[in-house]
Amino acid sequence: MKFTPSKINLFLLYKLPSAFLTGIRVEEINENKSTIKVKHRWINQNPFKSMFWAVQGMAAEFSTGILMVKAIDRSKIKISMLVTNMDASFTKKATGIIKFTCNQGELIDRTIEKALKTKEGQTVILSSEGINKEGVVVSKFNFEWSIKVKS
Secondary structure, three states: OOOOHHHHHHHHHHHOHHHHHOOOEEEEEOOOOEEEEEEOOHHHEOOOOOEOHHHHHHHHHHHHHHHHHHHHHHHOOOEEEEEEEEEEEEOOOOOOEEEEEEOOHHHHHHHHHHHHHHOOOEEEEEEEEEEOOOOOEEEEEEEEEEEEEOO
16 A cells, blocks of 8 residues: 555545544655644534543554554565553643654664564554644653564
């Protein structure tokens, strides 16, 4: 599959409809970085008139996971992946457009190489920060991904 924002957004519609309906969209993706944007709207708000934490979590996880999927696809090897742990911090109300960015593609590549070399499962912690239009960090997520080469 060619990893373009429009193709990935179409994938969201069919495979992750809750993410699509809440407004999560891929803005940018390359080998090292992905940026996912989501706009605060009625459908994704909490009672305090800011973006629900779970919507922020979906966008943040997607920014890390899509980089992982892209790297696995490039490797041409069947590799399973799973989130095994997550932590988050919230520092400001999330309103307007929030962009979640993960720029750890090189770390993912090194982890995949190690899994291929050792034939053992590996874990990697990937981070994604949610930043508003003023450039202020509103939330930060860390996802522990486990990968394993399939037999």
